Amino acid sequence: MRFQMNKDKLLYHLVIVQKALSNKTPNPALTGIKLEAFKDHLQMTTSNGEVSIHKVVRDPSLSVEQEGSALIPGRYFVEIIRKLDGQNVLLSALEDNLLKIEADHSDITLNLLDLEDYPHLLFKESAEVIKVNVRVFKSLIRQTAFAASSVENRPILTGVYIQLNGNQLTAVATDSYRLAKKSIELDQSYGKTDVIIPSKSLEELVRILEDNQKDVELHFSPSNVLFKYDGTVFLSRLLEGNYPETSKLIPGEFPTEVVFSKEQLLVAIERASLLSIRDGQNAIVKCEIRDDDVVEISSSSPEIGRVLEELNPVEGVKGNGLKIAFSSKFLMDALKSFNSSEIKVGFTGEIRPFVMTGEYDPDSLQLILPVKTD
Amino acid sequence: MRFQMNKDKLLYHLVIVQKALSNKTPNPALTGIKLEAFKDHLQMTTSNGEVSIHKVVRDPSLSVEQEGSALIPGRYFVEIIRKLDGQNVLLSALEDNLLKIEADHSDITLNLLDLEDYPHLLFKESAEVIKVNVRVFKSLIRQTAFAASSVENRPILTGVYIQLNGNQLTAVATDSYRLAKKSIELDQSYGKTDVIIPSKSLEELVRILEDNQKDVELHFSPSNVLFKYDGTVFLSRLLEGNYPETSKLIPGEFPTEVVFSKEQLLVAIERASLLSIRDGQNAIVKCEIRDDDVVEISSSSPEIGRVLEELNPVEGVKGNGLKIAFSSKFLMDALKSFNSSEIKVGFTGEIRPFVMTGEYDPDSLQLILPVKTD
Numbered sequence: 005m006r007f008q009m010n011k012d013k014l015l016y017h018l019v020i021v022q023k024a025l026s027n028k029t030p031n032p033a034l035t036g037i038k039l040e041a042f043k044d045h046l047q048m049t050t051s052n053g054e055v056s057i058h059k060v061v062r063d064p065s066l067s068v069e070q071e072g073s074a075l076i077p078g079r080y081f082v083e084i085i086r087k088l089d090g091q092n093v094l095l096s097a098l099e100d101n102l103l104k105i106e107a108d109h110s111d112i113t114l115n116l117l118d119l120e121d122y123p124h125l126l127f128k129e130s131a132e133v134i135k136v137n138v139r140v141f142k143s144l145i146r147q148t149a150f151a152a153s154s155v156e157n158r159p160i161l162t163g164v165y166i167q168l169n170g171n172q173l174t175a176v177a178t179d180s181y182r183l184a185k186k187s188i189e190l191d192q193s194y195g196k197t198d199v200i201i202p203s204k205s206l207e208e209l210v211r212i213l214e215d216n217q218k219d220v221e222l223h224f225s226p227s228n229v230l231f232k233y234d235g236t237v238f239l240s241r242l243l244e245g246n247y248p249e250t251s252k253l254i255p256g257e258f259p260t261e262v263v264f265s266k267e268q269l270l271v272a273i274e275r276a277s278l279l280s281i282r283d284g285q286n287a288i289v290k291c292e293i294r295d296d297d298v299v300e301i302s303s304s305s306p307e308i309g310r311v312l313e314e315l316n317p318v319e320g321v322k323g324n325g326l327k328i329a330f331s332s333k334f335l336m337d338a339l340k341s342f343n344s345s346e347i348k349v350g351f352t353g354e355i356r357p358f359v360m361t362g363e364y365d366p367d368s369l370q371l372i373l374p375v376k377t378d
Numbered sequence: 379m380r381f382q383m384n385k386d387k388l389l390y391h392l393v394i395v396q397k398a399l400s401n402k403t404p405n406p407a408l409t410g411i412k413l414e415a416f417k418d419h420l421q422m423t424t425s426n427g428e429v430s431i432h433k434v435v436r437d438p439s440l441s442v443e444q445e446g447s448a449l450i451p452g453r454y455f456v457e458i459i460r461k462l463d464g465q466n467v468l469l470s471a472l473e474d475n476l477l478k479i480e481a482d483h484s485d486i487t488l489n490l491l492d493l494e495d496y497p498h499l500l501f502k503e504s505a506e507v508i509k510v511n512v513r514v515f516k517s518l519i520r521q522t523a524f525a526a527s528s529v530e531n532r533p534i535l536t537g538v539y540i541q542l543n544g545n546q547l548t549a550v551a552t553d554s555y556r557l558a559k560k561s562i563e564l565d566q567s568y569g570k571t572d573v574i575i576p577s578k579s580l581e582e583l584v585r586i587l588e589d590n591q592k593d594v595e596l597h598f599s600p601s602n603v604l605f606k607y608d609g610t611v612f613l614s615r616l617l618e619g620n621y622p623e624t625s626k627l628i629p630g631e632f633p634t635e636v637v638f639s640k641e642q643l644l645v646a647i648e649r650a651s652l653l654s655i656r657d658g659q660n661a662i663v664k665c666e667i668r669d670d671d672v673v674e675i676s677s678s679s680p681e682i683g684r685v686l687e688e689l690n691p692v693e694g695v696k697g698n699g700l701k702i703a704f705s706s707k708f709l710m711d712a713l714k715s716f717n718s719s720e721i722k723v724g725f726t727g728e729i730r731p732f733v734m735t736g737e738y739d740p741d742s743l744q745l746i747l748p749v750k751t752d
Contacts, residue, residue: 080653080682087649102683110649114683275461275484279454308454309476309488 005041005072005097010065011088011107017048017061018082020212020236025078026052033121037081039095040073050078051125055205057212058127058237065092072097075117084112127230127237130223132194134168138213138220138233140188144175145206147186147341147368152203153179163200163243165250168224170194176250177203182334183250184341187367200247201229205240212236254371255359258350260323262293264315266347266362269301270339272313276303277332279311288375289332293351295325303332318346328354329377338370379415379446379471384439385462385481391422391435392456394586394610399452400426407495410449411456413469415442424452425499429579431586432501432611439466446471449491458486501604501611504597506568508542512587512594512607514562518549519580521560521715521742526577527553537574537617539624542598544568550624551577556708557624558715561741571598574621579614586610628745629733632724634697636667638689640721640736643675644713646687650677651706653685662749663706667725669699677706692720702728703751712744 018037026034029052038049046061046068074097085093090108097116098104105112136144145164153161158180165176171194174187209231213220221232231238277287292300297320304310328351339347344362351358360370392411400408403426412423420435420442448471459467464482471490472478479486510518519538527535532554539550545568548561583605587594595606605612651661666674671694678684702725713721718736725732734744 077682083652084649087645087652089645109646109688111686111688112649112683113685115681271461271463272483275458275486278457278461307489308451309486311487312485314483314485 005039005074006070006095007041007046007066007068008092008094009046009063009067010091011085011093013063013065014061014093015082015085017046017059018085021048021050021057021059022078022082023208023212024050024052024055024057024238027079029053031121031123033075033117033123035078036075036117036122037078038073038075038119038122041068041071043068043071049122049125051123054202054241055208056125056127056239058125058239060235062235070096073119074103075119075122076103077114077117080114084114125239127239128223128225128228129230129232130225132224134173134190134194134222134224135192135219136173136188136190136222138218139215141220142210142213142215143343144173144186144188145210147365148175148177148184149203149206149210150177150337150341151179151182151184151370152177155179160200160243160245160247162203163247164203164206165198165200165247167198168194169196176247178248178250181331181373182338183253183371184338185250185254185369185371186365197224198247199224199229200243200245201240202243209238209240212238253357254369255350255352255357258323258352258359260293260321260326260351261348262299262321262351263318263346263348264299265318266339266342266345268315269347270336272301272315273332273335273339276301276311276313277336279303279305279308287332288329288377289335290327290329290377292327293321293325297321323351326351326354328358328374330358330372330374334372338372341370342368379413379448380444380469381415381420381440381442382466382468383420383437383441384465385459385467387437387439388435388467389456389459391420391433392459395422395424395431395433396452396456397582397586398424398426398429398431398612401453403427405495405497407449407491407497409452410491410496411452412447412449412493412496414447415445417442417445423496423499425497428576428615429582430499430501430613432499432613434609436609444470447493448477449493449496450477451488451491454488458488499613501613502597502599502602503604503606504599506598508547508564508568508596508598509566509593510547510562510564510596512592513589515594516584516587516589517717518547518560518562519584521739522549522551522558523577523580523584524551524711524715525553525556525558525744526551529553534574534617534619534621536577537621538577538580539572539574539621541572542568543570550621552622552624555705555747556712557627557745558712559624559628559743559745560739572621573598573603574617574619575603575614576617583612583614586612627731628743629724629726629731632697632726632733634667634695634700634725635722636673636695636725637692637720637722638673639692640713640716640719642689643721644710646675646689647706647709647713650675650685650687651710653677653679653682661706662703662751663709664701664703664751666701667695667699671695697725700725700728702732702748704732704746704748708746712746715744716742 040047088107093107101116167174171190223230276289299315301313342362344364414421462481467481475490541548545564597604650663673689675687716736718738
């Protein structure tokens, strides 16, 4: 293997494939980037067992003198390419399983990993290809995946449940204390299918998707899901099992409804959670909807003190007053997921879930379970 | 105590005094900011045992309704003031040792600390006041303090040795593997004196000094040093003991001299230390000054690989070729301390200290002890 390429272009692609590299893996081969040089293009592959990335690189600056392949220690390689001077870099595989990296006045030799130890990865496309505008797809993930569980005691809840039904694609995530749900409409209809994708995989995927008008392709197969976007193929394993039935949890009628300014509610909650800095995400905030159309947000900590915030909702309160308490982190996460500047909160009772929706976030809802206090 | 003040102005001063707050202290009183309200000004005091800050705050927005004082939990107070809405904040001490903080629609109550537990701090000025331009003083500290030791096995080396002699103020710091020294000229002459100031104190001090043409005042006393700058008084304890004699360590003649571009040398060292990422600051880099006026920078790690960099010095090498090895971190720290773009390195032998000076850094030098390799 021997080729030359513009250094910054090479780095651009490496930064993408490095997202599936793992530092800590029982299999050292997975700390490597598999690099294959063909006459007119490169192929890069990485995998950490959970997700795998495969990238075909074509660039006018690429000039392959000798085809071949190598398994290169990933972190070192990317850091070296990042720090090199000069416009171009020349890579050549030497005898004794070494890689020579030459640029400007630098001459670097890296010990390669053993290519034979690399797992055989199958990036297989499915017969049916679902196409989604990349910005729309990113919003689907960004508004749901954060609500998945981060603890492993119920593994199924660490995933995002994705349902395809006709031209509707719906994502649901819940950690059993809160739930996020969003649907998007596709340009055409497809067969009915559903999968559970690890939320961490989706969060990694979102990082390599850009904000443009291109499509991302979804290929479902029984144990994997494959995403294809702009020359990059991203493969994630699926979670096995049955996702809990969540639609019945979402109330349909709300005896009390309040419309808040998202920004005002957010800063009030932030201040109310200040006195619980040490507790981190478990800060509990109380909310009282008063009969005089004022909403009180409060929190107290016997050792530190007390915060009381008064908020005037955007419209008058519809329905009865009520007192409720909840995790400030969950509420802030939910609020931040919306694009809307006004958020409607529907309450069903002091110890029953409440639901948030936003005017400019169609088919998107956030549900939070309150906590009981004295 | 009851007063009103512009919130952003109050925050500006709190952010300065907070630098001497400690989270972890056996004395809970020291987690507090001592706030005193007088008819036309405030006084703020903080201390973590090592350094103490005292600040007199006068501001047109300040309106004191009732004089008084309080010991306020520092971190919570600063975070609350930072997060408040509205232009002004009203602070009032209530009964039961409580502080009420009111702004916009927020009403916050903080439990106060016990003012009686606060230590009596003496911010005493000395008879002789040494005045130094603040930018010049900052450069004195920035070019030396980093070389002090960060480990406590020889406590005296965690300090910076400051010597006043006539109109010369000299700072020296060493961790016994490297040494930094800089002198500045003062506008007038003073008596002869020397002190050892903890380098951490000086680094904190530098953070609250701005880049302007004002003077910082130095007041030396037997066990403390007091700095006065722009309404802020900064007190640090001194280290006791005799600072080692360092002037004999600095060679005066250099059989080999090389002038490098600082930037080129820095990136070559950075790349050479890449393969030792895991070792952190102990990456050892080799340097060979060849007879053909080329300088080779190299490093190798049997498991990972090898880096070889070729550098062309700014001028031809003066004197004999030589091979030397050193800590890449020490060299990068030293290089970064210079304002000059060209650095002259004087070598005295393969296992003897070498010295760096910069054309635009008068009376400033960096010395590094090489390490032995095979």
